[in-house]
Structure formats: C-alpha cells, structure tokens
Amino acid sequence: MVQVFRLAYVHFGTPEIARMLRYYQGVVGLSVVEQDDERAYVSTSIDHHNIMLSTSDESGLIGFGLQLMPNISAREAAQELNRNGIKASLKTNAVSGIPELVEFHDLDGYVVHLFSEMSVAAPGFQAHGVRPNKVGHLSVRVKDAKQSVEYYKQFGFTNTDWIEDFFGFMTCNRDHHVLNFATSDHKAMHHLAFELRDYTQLISAMDHLGKNDIPILWGPSRHGAGHNIATYHRDPDGNMIELFTDADIYIPELGMFEPRPWHENFPQKPRVWGTEECMTRWGTSFEQSLV
Ligand SMILES: [Fe+2]
Numbered sequence: 001m002v003q004v005f006r007l008a009y010v011h012f013g014t015p016e017i018a019r020m021l022r023y024y025q026g027v028v029g030l031s032v033v034e035q036d037d038e039r040a041y042v043s044t045s046i047d048h049h050n051i052m053l054s055t056s057d058e059s060g061l062i063g064f065g066l067q068l069m070p071n072i073s074a075r076e077a078a079q080e081l082n083r084n085g086i087k088a089s090l091k092t093n094a095v096s097g098i099p100e101l102v103e104f105h106d107l108d109g110y111v112v113h114l115f116s117e118m119s120v121a122a123p124g125f126q127a128h129g130v131r132p133n134k135v136g137h138l139s140v141r142v143k144d145a146k147q148s149v150e151y152y153k154q155f156g157f158t159n160t161d162w163i164e165d166f167f168g169f170m171t172c173n174r175d176h177h178v179l180n181f182a183t184s185d186h187k188a189m190h191h192l193a194f195e196l197r198d199y200t201q202l203i204s205a206m207d208h209l210g211k212n213d214i215p216i217l218w219g220p221s222r223h224g225a226g227h228n229i230a231t232y233h234r235d236p237d238g239n240m241i242e243l244f245t246d247a248d249i250y251i252p253e254l255g256m257f258e259p260r261p262w263h264e265n266f267p268q269k270p271r272v273w274g275t276e277e278c279m280t281r282w283g284t285s286f287e288q289s290l291v
Contacts, residue, residue, distance in 0.1 A: 002077045003156030004066040007178050008118060009049050010138055010192055011063045011111070012239065013056030019236045020053050027212050028194065029129020033121040034096050041096055044194075048097025048121045050135045059237035061189035063111030064138055065101070066155065066172070067118070077114050078102040084154070097121065107151050108142045108187050114155075130205040132194035136244060137177045139191045141184035148181035160250055161225035162272045167291055169225055176226040176248040176257065182291065191232065193242035202229060202245050209233055218288045222246075224278035227262060232290065 014020045017040050024030050024042050033048055034041040041049035054062065068077055074090060081088035081104060088104040095101060101115040125131050142148045149159050149168040157170040160177055169177040182190045196202050206216055217240070219231035228247035235241050248257040248268070256267040262281060265271070275291055 001156065002072060002080050002114065002154065003069045004114060004172050005069050005156075006067050006173055007064060007135060007138055008047060008067045008115075009052055009065040009113075010061065010135060011052040011054065011065070012060065012237070013054050013062050014059045014237050015055070015057060016236075017053050017055055023214075023236050024051055024053075025129075027129055027208065027214065029126040029131040031121075031123035031126060033123060039096075043121055043123055044132055044134050045125050046120055046122045048119045052095070060239065061110065061138075061140065063113065065095075065098075065113040065115060068114050068116045069156070070116070072116075074100045074102050074114060074116050107144075107148055108140070110140060110187075130194065130196070130208060130243065131201075132196055132243070134195050136175065136193040136195035136242075136247070137180060139180035139182060139189070139193070141186060141188050141190050142181045143183070143187075145181040145183040152179060152181075158250075158252060160270045162270075163225060163275055163278045163291060164272065171250055174250050174252070176228070176250055189239055191240040191242050193230070193244055195247070196243055196245045198245055199229065202231065202243060205243050206231060218286050218290055219280075221280040221282050221284050221286070222262065224264075224273045224281060227260060227281070232288075 030042045033043045038055050040053040042051040044050045078088045078090040086104050088102050091101050091103055097119040098115045101113045106112050145166055145168045152170055157172045160171050161169040166183040168181045170179045172178050214233050217232045220229055222229050226247045228244040230242050230244040232242050256269045
C-alpha cells in the first residue's frame with residue numbers, strides 16, 4: 001500500500017514572492033532555506049521546506065507534498081499508483097531538497113507529491129514572529145468531499161470527523177486532521193493551519209498580527225471537530241491561514257481520541273457534527289462562518 005505519514009509541505013503560486021516572504025519570514029517567523037528567481041523554499045525548523053512559493057500569474061494553492069512511510073520508495077509508489085490507474089510520474093530533482101518524488105494530479109487537479117527523503121536543512125526556530133511548531137493541516141475545496149475522503153484512503157488516510165456531509169476530516173497519523181476536504185463549486189484552498197505550542201503562544205501570535213496590521217477574521221474559539229482552539233487571518237495573497245493549538249490526538253488502534261475535559265462524549269469517537277455546533281463550543285457569535 002502507498003501509505004504516507006505526514007503533510008510535509010504546501011505549494012503556493014504567487015505573483016509576488018517578495019511580498020509573501022515578508023509575511024512568511026517576517027510575520028510567521030519561518031526561515032528561507034533556498035531561493036532563486038522562480039521559487040522560494042521556506043522551513044518551520046528542520047525540513048528543507050514546509051512552504052514552497054513559485055512565481056505565477058495566479059495566487060493560491062498548487063499542491064502539496066506527503067512523506068511516504070519508510071517501507072516504500074518513491075519508485076515503488078509510482079509503480080503501484082500506475083497499476084491502480086493513477087497516472088503518476090517519477091521525477092528526479094524536480095523539487096530542491098527532494099532527490100526523488102512521485103507526482104500526480106488528484107481528483108480535483110491538485111498536484112500531489114509523494115517522497116521518501118527530504119534533506120534536513122535545520123535552520124532552527126527564529127527568534128521573532130509566530131514561530132509555529134509545524135504545518136498542522138491543509139484544507140482544500142473539492143468537487144465532492146465524500147469522493148475525496150474515499151480517494152485519499154488509498155494513501156493510508158482515515159476519516160476522523162465530518163461536518164454534516166460537506167466537510168470531511170482525514171488523518172494519516174495521530175493528529176486529528178492532516179487534510180480536510182470541503183465540497184465547493186470552485187477549486188481553491190480553504191485554509192492552511194500552523195500548529196502552535198499552547199494558548200499563551202496563540203495570544204502572543206495575535207498581538208504580533210495586530211502589530212503588523214493583519215486583521216484577525218475569526219476566533220479565537222474552540223472548534224467542535226478536532227476541539228482545536230483556532231483563529232484565522234489571511235496572508236498577503238488572501239490565502240486563509242489558521243493558527244491553532246490543543247487539537248485532539250487520535251488513537252488509531254482504538255478508533256477514538258485521547259480524552260479531554262471539554263469532550264462531549266466519553267469516549268470521543270469520529271462523528272458527524274452540525275455546522276453551528278462545530279464552529280464554536282463557546283457559544284460566541286462571529287461574523288464569518290468559515291464554511
Ligand atoms: Fe483548520
């Protein structure tokens with residue numbers, strides 16, 4: 001089986017890399033590991049890149065990279081995908097820091113990379129900025145969330161929750177969600193989420209956004225599905241960015257989440273949420289519904 005264990009990077013197109021870097025480097029506090037005229041590779045701490053920015057007329061999500069479990073090579077993954085009817089190509093040195101990757105287009109045309117090895121750049125954490133732990137999850141708009149949820153199961157993803165029948169949560173590790181799929185009439189990213197260490201870092205991060213004249217669109221509040229405390233704003237290209245902490249931990253062996261005092265069910269298992277109950281567990285009204 002072509003099984004992955006993490007979302008390693010997200011690839012954006014942008015008309016203005018320099019403006020995006022002022023945000024991802026200066027505000028989020030990530031490190032530029034490598035840059036040329038066409039592309040910038042940005043790291044949260046140890047990876048060669050977790051955000052890849054490519055010059056493009058259009059801004060927005062191009063695709064993302066998932067790291068393969070150690071028991072399968074990129075070459076083997078490409079062979080298996082092609083046997084399964086997915087047109088996948090093996091590429092060498094197509095992305096800096098990754099010697100070999102498999103590239104294919106998913107059901108909606110997002111460009112997905114699967115790879116085994118990425119060079120360890122290890123710029124460490126910056127002294128200033130939000131300084132997230134990692135890229136936590138990516139939420140994408142798709143034609144049919146139910147179809148996408150089924151499609152990504154072939155890569156080892158498990159469905160952990162739903163909002164009604166239009167927003168599916170998927171994990172390939174112990175994080176509540178790594179990929180989300182939202183049924184939509186247009187193809188675009190919904191949001192990209194950075195994981196922070198705790199509430200105090202979240203508060204400091206919002207003060208930091210305020211100082212940089214970046215308005216907070218929604219939150220902070222505790223969601224239903226995932227129970228993460230989340231807040232949302234936009235990057236300079238308008239991509240929606242979530243900062244979160246305290247998300248549920250999934251125990252795949254038990255099909256449940258680690259218990260927390262704010263859970264509704266004991267045990268808390270994957271379930272279907274209503275939209276309103278999922279938006280906030282604190283009863284706060286926000287102008288932007290997010291879904
Ligand atoms: Fe999210």
